[in-house]
Amino acid sequence: MGLLHYVGQRLITYVLVLFIGISITFFLPRLMPNDPIDGYIAQIQSRAGQTLSPEAAAEIRATLSELYGLEGSLFTQYLNYMRRVVFGFDFGPSFSAFPRPVSELIALALPWTLGLLTTTTVISWLLGNLIGLLAGYYHNRRLATGLEVLGVLIYPIPYYILALTLILLLAYTWKIFPISTTIRPAPLSLAQLGSILYNSALPALTLVIAGFGWNILSMKALAVSTKEEPYVSFARLKGTSDGTRMFRYVFRNALLPQVTALALSLGTIFNGALLTEMLFSYPGLGLLMRTAVGNGDYNMLYGTITMTIVAVATAALVIDLIYPLFDPRIRYR
Template sequence: MRYFARKIAFFLATLWAAITLNFVIPRLQPGDPAEVMVQKLAGKDAQLNPAAVEAMRAMLGAPDGSLFHQYVEYLKALAHGDFGLSYTYYPYPVTEVIGQALPWTLVLVGVTQVLAFVIGITLGAFAAWRRNSRFDGIVTLGSTFVGTLPGFWIALLLLFIFGYTMGWFPTGGGYSATTPGLNAAFLGDAAYHSILPALSLLVTAPIGWILGMRNTMVMNLGEDYIRLAKAKGLPDKVVALRYAARNALLPSVTGFAIALGGVLGGSILVEQIYDYPGMGRLMAEAIGNRDFPLLQTLLLFIIIGVLLANLVADLLYGVLDPRARRSQS
């Protein structure tokens, strides 16, 4: 019981620290969002009117007063679920803007993360069981080579070949002229637009799982309990799956949970390249426009998602492995 109490207490302390940093870091960024918006409206070379800047700041509801006063007001707003208005998409609330982008990222990045995990641990486990074989060499060396390729370069290459040259897939956007809705035409069109972004993520996403699973399983294959299982005459399939792979999977649980928690952040580069209407593109716009309310809320969602996923992984780890609970006692 002490193990679970310590994990929950650590989660709460980390959450408070993350909320505080989430408040401070965007305010360290130079520039004034009100000045940026007035400059866009007036023109690049136009001289800023101080009165227009003050009016824009009042219209946006930009925070004023001391940093401590802003922090207190920020905590009060969080307690009431008020994340403010987006500077970029004024006058829409931040929650409404995020609500429109979140489903796109959950489907694209969430599905690719699950597929990458399944593909990665499967290939890694089989490569470890057939270590030093041709398959092991191809998987290990191939994963190492592909892992050195930049993700944006892979996305641009796929876009150039299959989008512009061959014309097999759309070159951008999340859907075409189809009216959004829960109907077969729109869902099929959205799936068609997501193929190239998903492939761009799937090329490199399984690599970490492949190498991690292989290395952990190779170490487990040298343990005494594996030799005992083989000496008892158990089939190779049983030894590989129920003994070696099962224990090698435990360290991957935490990593997979954190990866799922980070899904809320989307993939900034891929979504920018394909103009995909997800959370990654939204974050890039918030950074470029100094949209503090939107940026803070996006970062907060990502942080809470990762922390919750990490907490679930820790609690699940304590259930799956009694040694973790005893080490904390």
């Protein structure tokens, strides 16, 4: 009963967040003063080097309006939009890759982004937390200070500087990794898998390094304060080993805020994807989003932004659902 109620409540919140988020993506561009169709027509005119006749322009306008669901009142548009997005994940065709549908392009790019960013986020979380735990638990030893300094040094470096430095060092000076991603679409084979790993290694490395500095610092701070809790002192007086105290007492308790942090960073991986994928020309959602912005590809923008909303909301839902496993005090509430 308690569990069902808990899950039910979270699911309702999830659906509500998605609904509001998708509605905002619908309305926000329509509040902008410029009209995408005007822009598109102007683009055609300047490309053709001549003005279209008013009739031709009106015709194009009508076709485009139909194609992009801009017919009828705002309310009708909204209903149509919601129907298409919710039941078909259909955002219409892409402007820049016409006539391929946006959903198809997203489906192609998504596994790349998810694969790269989920892996690196999880690795840097695990690594950062373990190092942070050691640095915090043994905070009055010299080695621990060294580990913390590692975090302090890495954390403030802006991502693009870190990434460019690594590209310069590891792809240009020493040609260990490719400068930009060259992955050929091919059926999944051992060779293809190797090619993917080889091409993803450098972006993955930059993401791991950029991510784990913060994890070291926050876990270290949490571990230091958790170590002073009476239950850790009492565990020491019971004669528990250092290992037991560090993992079962300090880590299990300091972990709770870090799980939330992991959820939030998993939710925002598409933001992280933007810069990484641009720097490495990595064929993921970030690059798609960037191209869409550059080309005024509204449908594509709708699609990628909606994906981001779904990702953040899903990550929050998943964390809400698994959080009771980490903190029993949530479970029966």
